[in-house]
Amino acid sequence: MDSILLVNDSATFNAILTQNLRDRVRGGIGTALDHGSALEMIQSGEWSLVAATFNPKKPDNIALFEALDQAHIPAIALVEELDDGLDATGRYTESLVDFFVYDAPDALERLQSLIERIHWSEQTHVLVAGAATAQRDLIGDLLHARRFVVKQTGVLGGVLDALQTNPNIRLLIVAGMPMEECAALVRSVRNCWSRDELVILALPPMAADMDGVRLLKNGVDEIIRQPICAYSLLAQVDRGLELFEFHQGLKKAATTDRLTGLINRRGFLERAQSLHASAQRQVIGLTTAIVRIVGFDAARMVKGPLFTDLLRKEAAEVIGQAYRRNDVVAQLAPHEFGILLVDMSPEQLPRFIDELTNKLHQRSVVYKGKLTRLRVAIGVSLDLQKSFPQMLDVAERRALAIEEGEDPNQITSPALDDDDQDGATGDAQELTATPTEVPTARAPMPRKR
Structure with missing residues (x-):
């Protein structure tokens, strides 16, 4: 069943996300106000994704995430501190797709975007290009855990062939290539696919700032930071895909407030x-x-x-x-x-x-x-x-x-x-101190006939 379960002790929080996600989720959305109820719902139903609050000091939180790990159900840990998210990442390697920290005024909007992206990531293909190195394998593993469909290739011709034959590839990550080869690959790809069609992230072979600047000038959207961290890498992937969605016109991000819909x-x-x-x-x-x-x-x-x-x-x-x-x-x-x-x-x-x-x-x-x-x-x-x-x-x-x-x-x-x-035109009008009283003003101008 293609459904999402939201676990949070705030009914308003659950109601807002349910309302905003309803039209984007095929199988429906379930909610639970406590982890005990959520555990029962997990055992009695099938879920494609669970977003639940996580506090390592609470036994019921730990019990829920252990059950998710055993059932291999993708999960997002909602935490208040970065350390709690890192703790969850180390504990629950079979289920935890990502963690989310309430650290900014737009937290609820970003969480909604994250849930949508993870929910639909099985339809998003990522191509990882470069020699078979430990760094490339780590990137592939992180993307697999996030439920992306990951393809890998090591040569320029293989990259161009993959992009031409698979229209579902939305993200190209270049890693494990010498600088000259990496720059040439990016130039060749950008000659055929614009930023509106493909997002490119690159891991420079060296940590030199000039290498990153050179790749950006050749058409890379973002430089992957070193050492590779799951949290920062996935954040960069999210930003890149959000930019792609904006360019494609899939969301009215330019003139719409994402949280309120106004x-x-x-x-x-x-x-x-x-x-x-x-x-x-x-x-x-x-x-x-x-x-x-x-x-x-x-x-x-x-x-x-x-x-x-x-x-x-x-x-x-x-x-x-x-x-x-x-x-x-x-x-x-x-x-x-x-x-x-x-x-x-x-x-x-x-x-x-x-x-x-x-x-x-x-x-x-x-x-x-x-x-x-x-x-x-x-x-x-x-x-x-x-x-x-x-x-x-x-x-x-x-x-x-x-x-x-x-x-x-x-x-x-x-x-x-x-x-x-x-x-300024028109006579100044007074406004009383209470919002329930409005000054008398001129009537609207008559319509021209």
Whole structure:
């Protein structure tokens, strides 16, 4: 059965990954909140991949991974410290495909990407080129453990033949070749396959920096670091394949926030420029709203990036369902969302902001047994400024003022240079200190007939 099992004591964590992976996994996704339940599920079902938290000090964690090792079920160890991941790698050689450390604000996004890549790696072919050396064999073993289909060859002609006859090869790793031969091979391959078609990693025969620079100029995407480490090598492989997927257009990485599924700041600004131009021609009315998660940075420092990922996912679910058909909603930053409201009258706006605020404040996140309520500050810019960045600036500063307990009424114009002060259009409007009250502003301009 082609299924994935997620084991984590956070139901929200499991729910987010289940939702984001559902369309990408053929056989389905199972979840367990504790390792005892997960052990029973493993014994009673068939799983293609298990992603479970691992703490070497907890007996139930050890029992689960020992069972996975005995059953040869591919597994990812989710750890909080690098040393715990290295410990798991040494213990569970039959099952452990990789380990993952929650060490950055985008941890949940990277974990989702890792699960997807491992789940589909049986369809990804890797060609390892070079003389039969211990280093080449080590690279092959690491890729085999990661469930890639690994092909090996030692000569230039064999590399070109393999690439021409096997369209599933997405990654070429060159190792164990003299420098001149290695550079010639890369040049020959790049003459036929662009970076959009094939990722190339290379292990220089010597540790000299100039060798690496030379290979990069010849078309290598990344230089494999020495000494070879499973953690860093697989991270480089992941980065290379993510770049390939981006070039192929398999993911909307350029304009989509991977965790929330909303468009990102780049996509938001592209859409906003078009709407702002229409508003300047008096075709539509345009209002900009900014939603900030209160206390986000402090929460990330105290509770870690996984907690704030869960927090912004909760906020995104509410905000993503609140807008109307012609509106635009985006994740502008980890702590900030943007909403473009098209043709919303000043009479409708206070009720919209009030309802959105109430819905957001009803949401909460349970993390490590503790419940935290979601709190937001919403800033609004009603006036049509000379440029959209000026509208965005007003809304962002008003939202920040509300979060910091200051008076947003003082922010009546964008923060412009002296030369641009006459660029704003429209009368300045006041915004009260609470997000549930919105100032009365001019009605949207009538449509041209």
